[in-house]
Amino acid sequence: MMFPRTAVKRASWQGKVTTGFLSLLLALPVAAQQQPDNQSQTGVKDAGAGSTSSKCEGLPEHGRLTKVLRDVVEPKDKDANGGLGNHMWAVVVNRAGVVCTVSRSGEKLGDQWPGSRGIAAAKAFTANGFSLPGFALSTANVFWPSQPQNSLYALEAGNPVEPDLIYRGQAANWGTVNDPLVGERAGGTIVFAGGLALYNPDGELVGAVGLSGDQSCTDHVIAWKLRHRLNLDNVPKGVTKAGNDNIIYDIHHDPSVGGMSSTSGYGHPTCSPGATRIAQNFDETHPTGPKE
Template structure:
């Protein structure tokens, strides 16, 4: 009985340690894949399509590429690279004290916008994006893993990742549906991974949520994104709030 108690205590200790690390570091391939599959089953305001998701670290190096379908062609093949672009963009243009989602960048890069021309910078490394065996695409050994993909994407689906200490550790990019649904899915995945301790953002709620304030082609805030559907807009309003950064002691 005593041995069983000791073993149970050890197991609990390891589970606690694992859960602590889960919110501190980038997710593994398996964690990302499971979370994406779960979120895709929910209503997200799009076409209910299968998705791609890519994780990059703070240096922009791809760490995981997954898809939600059974096979790699169950989701738009072109969205694999788009998901990586979104992850790269959210990481490249977020800071330790300010997070910018790819959705936030849409209006800013239009002619006359504060970041016009940004979308033409940081081109995709085509060798990293399209090289390697096709059969490895979407596996733990996806050819993009451990490479810098580059690329800029300025519609919904890319979010920076902040651990419980508020440290910016990388970003996630999601693609495969409407850009509004992509954002909603990315947001839910980040929340479930407990990597949404966002310090500040440009939305009305001071986070990096998508902003729907475009009227007659003009965004009131300068950070607006087109509305894809009434359902997507309502879902965005009800997305989980970002977590509060734990105070330093």
């Protein structure tokens, strides 16, 4: 069978280009040909708590976070933090919303609700995502605005969580230094208490912490105490009268609107008398701002 001369020339030219490209590709180092999805072109993981990256610098490493968490949580003592007296999960993210540390107060996975690990991560992502260098919002502060007919209604539908990241890996590693969430951005939006932005001693917003494992009001209490002990509570401004991001209990029945209302616009439901009393005294017992 005969081919037109132009077709033969075109095939010959295309063959030379293909051969040249393959030769160039084979000559490249293997690392240049294969770039993992979770690494930048420098080869450093995006969040890299365990890498040489400084993206988690100034945030508590696993050992420090675990020690402080276990000092604050007093399991089976309902008076210490209000609520049920449960063990807790704690997750810290950096300013990019990437997980730096995951910890738990119990020795074993089943000592705390396994389902609260993902909630803690989403709380940290939310508090970081909706706080600014000059203004902090806790996840408790966004409860009322996210309710029907309010300004942030359905906020929880934004920034959906990545379930493949939450559930992957060996469950035995959850909450340990080898937790598979570390270095990943799991996302999620939670609109009840337990997530707080983290401000270093210089007042810089460096990330957030999420606590989960008890009633949400108790999650807030433990998160507040933990942040205070880590000296990452140098909050510049917030929605409370004290100018911070504490939980506000001012939801009440308002006959003028024929339903419930929040005086401040940032209210949160009460959970237990103990947790309410503890949080309301934080301005005296655990004040925000630089330590003297």
